[in-house]
Amino acid sequence: MVDQDVVDEDLVDEDFIELDRVEKVFDVRKKTGFLKRERRQVRAVDAISFRVARGEMVGYIGPNGAGKSTTIKMLTGILTPSGGRLRVAGIDPSRERTRLAHRIGVVFGQRTTLWWDLPLIDSYRLMHRMYRIPDARYRANLGRLVEPLELGDLLDVPVRQLSLGQRMRGDIVAALLHDPEVLYLDEPTIGLDVVSKAKVRESLRELNAERGTTVLLTTHDLQDIEQLCSRVMVIDHGRLMYDGPLTGLHEVGQSERTLVVDLERELPPIEAPAPARVVRVEGPRQWLAFPASESAALLVARIAAEYPLVDLSVREPDIEAVIAKMYVEQAGKAVS
Numbered sequence: 001m002v003d004q005d006v007v008d009e010d011l012v013d014e015d016f017i018e019l020d021r022v023e024k025v026f027d028v029r030k031k032t033g034f035l036k037r038e039r040r041q042v043r044a045v046d047a048i049s050f051r052v053a054r055g056e057m058v059g060y061i062g063p064n065g066a067g068k069s070t071t072i073k074m075l076t077g078i079l080t081p082s083g084g085r086l087r088v089a090g091i092d093p094s095r096e097r098t099r100l101a102h103r104i105g106v107v108f109g110q111r112t113t114l115w116w117d118l119p120l121i122d123s124y125r126l127m128h129r130m131y132r133i134p135d136a137r138y139r140a141n142l143g144r145l146v147e148p149l150e151l152g153d154l155l156d157v158p159v160r161q162l163s164l165g166q167r168m169r170g171d172i173v174a175a176l177l178h179d180p181e182v183l184y185l186d187e188p189t190i191g192l193d194v195v196s197k198a199k200v201r202e203s204l205r206e207l208n209a210e211r212g213t214t215v216l217l218t219t220h221d222l223q224d225i226e227q228l229c230s231r232v233m234v235i236d237h238g239r240l241m242y243d244g245p246l247t248g249l250h251e252v253g254q255s256e257r258t259l260v261v262d263l264e265r266e267l268p269p270i271e272a273p274a275p276a277r278v279v280r281v282e283g284p285r286q287w288l289a290f291p292a293s294e295s296a297a298l299l300v301a302r303i304a305a306e307y308p309l310v311d312l313s314v315r316e317p318d319i320e321a322v323i324a325k326m327y328v329e330q331a332g333k334a335v336s
């Protein structure tokens with residue numbers, strides 16, 4: 001709610017979210033024997049710097065344990081950085097968490113901010129009070145959000161009775177009732193079916209286009225990024241590996257698909273026509289990498305003609321594969 005807060009006049013729109021060499025180190029104690037404990041440090045976020053402009057929609061991706069949630073938690077003020085400088089809308093999140101809370105919205109796909117046993121509308125009424133949203137604005141926002149997210153018939157249903165997709169859409173409305181300028185989304189489409197995913201993505205697109213809401217999106221689903229974000233940042237082991245347009249990421253990461261082949265019995269690696277090649281063998285199962293630009297049909301036909309084929313499937317590259325390819329590319333550049 002911008003009008004209730006003091007807006008930082010010096011803040012440039014390009015620096016709406018600002019991180020300079022931000023770090024987060026956790027002290028972890030592990031039991032290693034009777035009365036023996038080992039202390040270890042986990043560098044979850046390692047000197048990350050980036051800027052997000054007001055109104056941008058940016059993907060923030062990486063494998064499990066990369067440091068995404070830790071970054072988001074620092075951006076909301078839940079966690080305090082161990083080092084570096086961080087500002088959101090000119091505010092230091094960990095110092096002024098409450099003031100910032102009025103300007104940001106957060107959706108965690110795996111958790112809900114809604115009250116489990118209450119009808120959906122009661123959660124919204126509670127938020128209306130908690131955020132002290134003016135009545136007219138609350139009604140207008142509810143009207144504006146509920147219809148496109150198709151929640152009109154579900155407002156009186158207890159949250160525990162909603163499907164995952166309905167609950168997720170309910171959470172998105174909850175995060176937007178107070179008109180936040182920034183929305184952090186952590187896996188907003190996880191576990192959703194194709195139709196629900198499409199609905200969630202469509203509403204996010206509209207929100208960004210119509211209200212200029214800045215969106216930082218964490219996901220394991222590359223299609224979320226493809227359909228929503230023109231810019232993507234890749235994080236791994238707490239470090240920023242890539243920051244740029246999705247097309248650049250495609251060039252390094254999406255260039256290969258995998259054909260998984262189940263043979264009748266264990267055999268030596270399949271002799272596939274280049275550039276296809278066997279990348280892994282486990283008993284009768286073999287994995288072949290091949291260029292995403294080529295059809296799998298020819299490769300399948302060749303293998304079927306020459307090998308005792310039982311089953312097969314084609315896998316699109318996942319984020320882990322994209323990042324693995326980045327390492328190879330970077331190592332190659334460092335050597336050459």
Ligand SMILES: Nc1ncnc2c1ncn2[C@@H]1O[C@H](COP(=O)(O)OP(=O)(O)OP(=O)(O)O)[C@@H](O)[C@H]1O
Nearest residue numbers: 026028042044062063064065066067068069070071
């Ligand atoms: N409270 C904590 N105490 C100790 N270590 C932590 C804590 N929170 C996170 N970590 C560690 O920090 C690293 C980064 O974790 P984080 O949850 O940020 O990763 P992530 O990218 O969000 O992963 P995922 O995709 O699995 O959610 C991991 O090694 C994790 O075990």
